[in-house]
Amino acid sequence: MENWFSAKIKPMLAMKSTPFDSEEWMYEVKWDGTRCIAFTDVKKERVRLQNRRLMEITYRYPELVEDLLLFSNSNAIFDGEIVVFKDGKPSFQLLQQREHVDSRFKIEILSKKIPAVYIVFDILYCSKWLINEPLERRRKILKDVTIGTKNCTLSEIFRGGDGIGLLLYEKTVDMGLEGVMAKKLGSEYLLGKRSSLWLKFKKKNTADCIIVGWLEGEGEREGKFGSLILSFYDKGEFVHAGQVGTGFTRDFIDWFYNKLRKIEVDRPVKIKKLPKFSRNVHWVNPVYVCEVEFLEKTKDGKLRAPVFIRLRDDKGIDECTQI
Known part of the structure; x- marks a missing residue:
């Protein structure tokens, strides 16, 4: 150097x-x-x-x-x-x-x-x-x-x-x-x-997670995303962490929805512990990292009651390890 x-x-x-x-x-x-x-x-x-x-x-x-x-x-x-x-x-x-x-x-x-x-x-x-x-x-x-x-x-x-x-x-x-x-x-x-x-x-339980997709919104969020699908990245593998559907402002939803549409893909990366979803799912390239607050981690490794805090442009997916 x-x-x-x-x-x-x-x-x-x-x-x-x-x-x-x-x-x-x-x-x-x-x-x-x-x-x-x-x-x-x-x-x-x-x-x-x-x-x-x-x-x-x-x-x-x-x-x-x-x-x-x-x-x-x-x-x-x-x-x-x-x-x-x-x-x-x-x-x-x-x-x-x-x-x-x-x-x-x-x-x-x-x-x-x-x-x-x-x-x-x-x-x-x-x-x-x-x-x-x-x-x-x-x-x-x-x-x-x-x-x-x-x-x-x-x-x-x-x-x-x-x-x-x-x-x-x-x-x-x-x-x-x-x-x-x-x-x-x-x-x-x-x-x-x-x-x-x-x-x-x-004091707070927080985690950095990778955004791998979104579920379509309903009601006032119709035509946008309702929740974001989250993943950890552990030992070279993506591991489902849950969904987050609260903590967003309306301006953020409008702005970030357009960002998500630009990186949409037909199939997701290989994600372990991925459940079946009842609503329509859209997958994206795993490039965005967000910080969420949560109550606790469940026995199956998911985040309980996560709340969106912010995007973390300063962090890469390799930092989103399981907590």
């Missing part, structure tokens, strides 16, 4: 965990947004934004491009989360508006109407590669080379001990936030790996 600015970087990922506290861990709020690697070349005044699927998303966030050149005083690669706030809390509905617009004119308007914030929690490069440096060292460098701006800020960290990890989790739950990240002190940054050195505490 000699040419740091044009590198393709897969971020380090966390595993799920029950909340705990330890002096050997560092804690921070888990923000509900889109993961983003930011390449900031202050000398040549250029910025690249890349999501976890290695897609270029720089054009979507002009307000961040401008701020990152003020945020950093050195050439650097940051890891963080892009968040859109409403009334002091992350709004995934507003974030979806930002992510699903391609018109340059509309992007410019939305960047002013509902601006995004880049919350930075790690630094991977600063004149040299830092991924093998311990977490504490990376955080110190991150603090030394940045200054807060209107749209870029550092994630606040809390050293574990005296119940801090558990207290922070309780506070985030009370505030309606997504959860907490716990990171092992002394840990290196493991590119593209999901590691137990990073753990996430989440």
Whole structure:
């Protein structure tokens, strides 16, 4: 990775965990947004934004491009989360508006109407590669080379001990936030790996699922989709996860229905545990990933009472493993 600015970087990922506290861990709020690697070349005044699927998303966030050149005083690669706030809390509905617009004119308007914030929690490069440096060292460098701006800020960290990890989790739950990240002190940054050195505490049961088809709608949804057919991707195989028919806005149904029609196919991919459907089924190429909330997982591996939260353009089908 000699040419740091044009590198393709897969971020380090966390595993799920029950909340705990330890002096050997560092804690921070888990923000509900889109993961983003930011390449900031202050000398040549250029910025690249890349999501976890290695897609270029720089054009979507002009307000961040401008701020990152003020945020950093050195050439650097940051890891963080892009968040859109409403009334002091992350709004995934507003974030979806930002992510699903391609018109340059509309992007410019939305960047002013509902601006995004880049919350930075790690630094991977600063004149040299830092991924093998311990977490504490990376955080110190991150603090030394940045200054807060209107749209870029550092994630606040809390050293574990005296119940801090558990207290922070309780506070985030009370505030309606997504959860907490716990990171092992002394840990290196493991590119593209999901590691137990990073753990996430989440109150809600959520899952990332692949959309493999839809069932025709009825009533006010007639002529559109009524529910989406979901699948996990486990050990190279698609496994039916259930259907989700709630959580959609009318605008989303209209917009996404047109997207689905463009990728419709005659036959589905081979899906294990697929039931027979009473309504007409339409199959699609498995390219879209969505996040759903659910009550529990049934004995046969299906999601009980799933509710659609959002599309996850930043995730690939290989990340939709069974939970």
